[in-house]
Amino acid sequence: MRIIVTGLVGQYAFGGVAWDYLQYVAGFHQLGHDVVYLEDTEIWPYDPINNTISADCSYNVRYLGDVMNRLGLGDRWIYRNAADGKTYGASMDCCRDADVFLNVSGCGWPRPEYMAIPKTIFIDSDPMFTQVGLALGMKDVIERIGAHKYHFTFAENIHASDCRVPHGGLRWRTTRQPVVLDWWQPTPATGPAFTTVMNWVSYKPSEYAGETWGQKDGQFLKFIELPQRVAQPFEIAMGRGQGEKRPTEFILSKGWKLVEPDKVLPDPWTYRDYLRNSRGEWSVAKEGYVKSRSGWFSCRSACYLALGRPCVLQDTGWSAHYPTGSGLFAFQTLDEAVAGITAINADYNRHAAGARAVAEEMFDARKVLGKLLEEIA
Numbered sequence: 001m002r003i004i005v006t007g008l009v010g011q012y013a014f015g016g017v018a019w020d021y022l023q024y025v026a027g028f029h030q031l032g033h034d035v036v037y038l039e040d041t042e043i044w045p046y047d048p049i050n051n052t053i054s055a056d057c058s059y060n061v062r063y064l065g066d067v068m069n070r071l072g073l074g075d076r077w078i079y080r081n082a083a084d085g086k087t088y089g090a091s092m093d094c095c096r097d098a099d100v101f102l103n104v105s106g107c108g109w110p111r112p113e114y115m116a117i118p119k120t121i122f123i124d125s126d127p128m129f130t131q132v133g134l135a136l137g138m139k140d141v142i143e144r145i146g147a148h149k150y151h152f153t154f155a156e157n158i159h160a161s162d163c164r165v166p167h168g169g170l171r172w173r174t175t176r177q178p179v180v181l182d183w184w185q186p187t188p189a190t191g192p193a194f195t196t197v198m199n200w201v202s203y204k205p206s207e208y209a210g211e212t213w214g215q216k217d218g219q220f221l222k223f224i225e226l227p228q229r230v231a232q233p234f235e236i237a238m239g240r241g242q243g244e245k246r247p248t249e250f251i252l253s254k255g256w257k258l259v260e261p262d263k264v265l266p267d268p269w270t271y272r273d274y275l276r277n278s279r280g281e282w283s284v285a286k287e288g289y290v291k292s293r294s295g296w297f298s299c300r301s302a303c304y305l306a307l308g309r310p311c312v313l314q315d316t317g318w319s320a321h322y323p324t325g326s327g328l329f330a331f332q333t334l335d336e337a338v339a340g341i342t343a344i345n346a347d348y349n350r351h352a353a354g355a356r357a358v359a360e361e362m363f364d365a366r367k368v369l370g371k372l373l374e375e376i377a
Helices: 017-030 058-070 129-135 139-146 216-222 248-253 268-276 287-291 299-306 334-346 348-362 365-375
Strands: 002-006 034-039 077-080 087-089 100-104 119-124 150-153 172-174 194-199 206-208 211-213 234-239 257-259 280-283 311-314 328-331
Touching: 002 017, 017 034, 017 058, 017 100, 017 268, 017 299, 017 365, 058 077, 058 087, 129 139, 129 206, 150 365, 194 216, 194 268, 211 287, 216 287, 248 257, 268 299, 280 299, 280 334, 299 311, 299 348, 311 334, 328 334, 328 348, 334 348
Parallel strands: 002 034, 002 100, 034 077, 100 119, 119 150, 150 172, 194 234, 194 280, 234 257, 280 311, 311 328
Antiparallel strands: 077 087, 206 211
């Protein structure tokens, strides 16, 4: 089939953004499909060099082309500049005879010509927050998401009795991030620290059903004493986010090391190196994921696992769907987080191998995307 995959690779030309979208492109290619990456967001280009929004998309187009070439994906990409409607890369004719339109994270603008493709798929990578928009009757959210024929979500617990994610009138099927395992080959760990990559606050909390559904800031503070409970270095590549001020000095005073993502991991390759040079990952999740018992699992954590880096992760309900105890540990309390770190350090090589085994079993792009296509057959 010809499959169109949407994304934000050129728009947000920094960090690990590219991996979230291009693993779909490469994964479908591994399955033998004709895949085209399409970036048509209706957002004016962001220039990270000058830190400004601009009508000039030359930096974004050049960056996208370089990334596609380096990953062996060639010239099978299209970039549409929202400022003037001009397109770059392959011909838009690629979309006219496509069989599948895969809108990852809702990045693609649902133009009538795209929605006319026989099988249109919306991939929800931000569960609870996505569905709250539907449940609150937000017209633009309803129109953009409802335009698709199939709806998949990373809320793998969405049909469980303890999950509080509203369905918003749609039939949700579950999926997870595909990982192209060849891109994430394990190597011996060299760094001493457990790390993660996060924003203090990505966007404003949501209000729904009389409750506030927040971001990572509040969850992180629940575990602020972790470095004082275990003899293990912890380093966070922590973006400052929007609105709420990151309490940098307070975090540092509790034994954490902070680095700035835009300086330490400015592109996909330094991002991958950062994960690879870590001993493992320790991370919290957004409050909305945790409180709702969504079952969300991080795209980033899947890549840590593929690199053979053990993970200790806050449980959003994902532990009902993933094997734990060998390379992957869930925690809800500080004591459980300490226990996970301690277990990994007591038998690191076994847990490193276990981490890779979890990735091969649960995230192999061929398995994940093969299952997705089976569900829309």
